Amino acid sequence: MINLSAANPIVTSNFNKFVSHCIKGNAPNLYFALGTGNPSWDNNDDIPAPDTNISKLVSEIFRQPIYLSDIDYVDESDDSIVSSTPTSRLRIKINVSQSFYGTTREYGIFAINATSDIDSGTLIMYCNHTKLSISSELDYDKYIYINT
Numbered sequence: 001m002i003n004l005s006a007a008n009p010i011v012t013s014n015f016n017k018f019v020s021h022c023i024k025g026n027a028p029n030l031y032f033a034l035g036t037g038n039p040s041w042d043n044n045d046d047i048p049a050p051d052t053n054i055s056k057l058v059s060e061i062f063r064q065p066i067y068l069s070d071i072d073y074v075d076e077s078d079d080s081i082v083s084s085t086p087t088s089r090l091r092i093k094i095n096v097s098q099s100f101y102g103t104t105r106e107y108g109i110f111a112i113n114a115t116s117d118i119d120s121g122t123l124i125m126y127c128n129h130t131k132l133s134i135s136s137e138l139d140y141d142k143y144i145y146i147n148t
Contacts, residue, residue, distance in 0.1 A: 009107075009127035009144060013052045017125045018111045019148075030066035031114045032094050035059045037105025042131045054126050057108050059065060060118045062100045066092060066109065079145060094142040096134065104132050107143070 022028055035057035041047045042135070074091045075081035082091075106128040113122025125146060 009125050009146070010050050010052060011125055011146060012054055012123050014055070014112075015124045017122060021112050026112075026128065027034060028068070028098060028113055029114055029121075030065050031063050031110045031116070032092075032096075033060050033063040033108050033110060033118075034056055034096070034104040035106040035108075036061055037128055039105075041105045041128060047128055049057045050126050050128055055123055057106050057123075057126070058128075059106075060108075061102065061115075062096070063110070063116060063118060064094075064096065065116070066077075066094070067107050070094070074145070079143075088148050090146045091148060092144045092146070094144060101134055104134065105129060107142075107144075111133075 009057075016075040018028075038058055070093045072091045072093075073083040073085065073087040074089050075083055076087055078132050079089075079091060106126070108123050108127070109125040110121030111124045112122040125144065
């Protein structure tokens with residue numbers, strides 16, 4: 001398991017559109033995406049604070065669907081406690097060890113009109129971070145937490 005605890009994902013300004021989309025009865029249609037980001041972020045001091053109005057990754061290179069079975073409600077005070085009833089905190093499990101090998105500095109979750117095509121859909125969650133190299137020896141399980 002890789003811990004990107006220094007990386008702090010943000011909910012973008014499009015998140016409320018996604019909630020409205022779901023309330024209207026539309027399927028969530030979620031995709032997780034990785035991007036190469038900007039090499040200047042390799043120095044922790046050069047990672048810019050993400051803008052909530054961001055609409056796509058700097059340089060998307062990989063994407064995979066997120067299934068409802070990958071999403072859990074978790075206790076607001078303890079991420080290790082999965083709840084069977086709705087809470088205001090979601091945990092999304094991502095595993096890319098079998099699908100992607102390379103360098104990433106950013107990731108995001110796309111929804112609404114997202115497909116398997118790079119840069120498609122509406123970005124609802126974003127994070128940029130220092131360089132992470134994913135290789136065949138590395139099991140990349142990532143939990144992303146969203147406060148709703």
